[in-house]
Amino acid sequence: MATTATKVGHGLAKVLGIDLHYRNETGSDRITRGESVFSIDSADSYVEHEPTAWEWICHITPSGREWLEYFWSLFPFVHWISRYNLQWLTGDLVAGITVGAVVVPQSMAYAKLAQLPVEFGLYSSFMGVLIYWFFATSKDITIGPVAVLSTVTGNVILRAEERLPGVPRDIVASSLAIVSGAIVLFLGLIRLGWIVDLISLPAISAFMTGSAINIGVGQFPALMGIKNVSNREATYKVIINSLKHLGSTDINASFGLTALFLLYLIRFTCNQLAKRFPSRAKTFFFLNTLRTAFVILLYVLFSYLANRHHKANGTKPKITTLG
Numbered sequence: 001m002a003t004t005a006t007k008v009g010h011g012l013a014k015v016l017g018i019d020l021h022y023r024n025e026t027g028s029d030r031i032t033r034g035e036s037v038f039s040i041d042s043a044d045s046y047v048e049h050e051p052t053a054w055e056w057i058c059h060i061t062p063s064g065r066e067w068l069e070y071f072w073s074l075f076p077f078v079h080w081i082s083r084y085n086l087q088w089l090t091g092d093l094v095a096g097i098t099v100g101a102v103v104v105p106q107s108m109a110y111a112k113l114a115q116l117p118v119e120f121g122l123y124s125s126f127m128g129v130l131i132y133w134f135f136a137t138s139k140d141i142t143i144g145p146v147a148v149l150s151t152v153t154g155n156v157i158l159r160a161e162e163r164l165p166g167v168p169r170d171i172v173a174s175s176l177a178i179v180s181g182a183i184v185l186f187l188g189l190i191r192l193g194w195i196v197d198l199i200s201l202p203a204i205s206a207f208m209t210g211s212a213i214n215i216g217v218g219q220f221p222a223l224m225g226i227k228n229v230s231n232r233e234a235t236y237k238v239i240i241n242s243l244k245h246l247g248s249t250d251i252n253a254s255f256g257l258t259a260l261f262l263l264y265l266i267r268f269t270c271n272q273l274a275k276r277f278p279s280r281a282k283t284f285f286f287l288n289t290l291r292t293a294f295v296i297l298l299y300v301l302f303s304y305l306a307n308r309h310h311k312a313n314g315t316k317p318k319i320t321t322l323g
Contacts, residue, residue, distance in 0.1 A: 074189075076137045098286065101293035103144060113150035113215065115157045116169055121145060135188075148211040151218075158232060217242075223260070225252030225320070252320050255302065259295050266291040 051059075062070065072078070103125045111121030128143045153173055160172045187193065217238050218231035226248055229241040270288035274281040307317040 075134055077134055094286075098289050099142065101290060105292065105296040107145055110145040110147060110150040113147060113154055113218075114145075114173060115154040116173055120170060120173065147215050148208065151211060151215055154232075221245075222320075223253070223256035225250040225256070251306075251318055255299060255319055259299050262295055262298075263291055266294070 104122065107121035107125035108118040109121070110124075111118045114120070124145045126144075132141070132143050153176060156176055157169050157172050160167060161169070164172075187195070214235050217235050220242050221227075221229040221231055221238070224242070224246070226242060226245045228245050228248060229238060231238055233241070267288055270284040270291070274284040274288075277284075303319045303321060306319050307321065310317045
């Protein structure tokens, strides 16, 4: 005899439109598709039981072989390291020298964007490459600091200084790197990289464009030798203040503008020569790639010649330096 709870449950199911006999395992109306009584009664009945929670957990839990394949996939380099040859080594040496010549001055500039001493830019430029190749799916991929993340890190450091003035900047940056790295590591371990496919491309483009404008405007005072303008303010304020103090530019402007002009001149010349002499396109490509290192070394020499006597004379350097 049905209990009161059963009756109440059946009543609620009827009100909600829930069919409690949807499987019709023991229902009386069994002939619904034109079958004969003989075919229904003589057939072996099969009842599929609902799986329990434990059975579902056991079903989705990877086996030992699947766990092994998963951990094996975490280190893709084992699939190609055995095929490494002399030709790859030659190309990697050329690429390493080329990229290294560019990364050294570039990483120091990124450190300044992050409000850190320049040596931290050098640390971050090679530590990522030193470790990441264990987990990279391609031997040609390299990672390191970028302008946008350096700017974001600098903003975090400045905000942290306002609330925690006694904490060194490098500690704040290191803590931020550890937290960010832990999040990225977690997303990678559980294979959530597909989330990137859901990010809106226009939103990313807008963010990158805005960051590029912000970085470019922020570097304008240093490029022109304007010392009375803070590049940490809003972008429009930096533009207005830079224009107000445009008359206070010094010899740094000549260094900055000529270096910028020389960079674009070398790139334009190499591109034109590569089109004119296709057989030597690779040579002009490498020359174009090395233009940053060439300009940096050239202007380091100019800076040395201009500032070599300032310490002995006890005067300020004529050209602003990182040190």
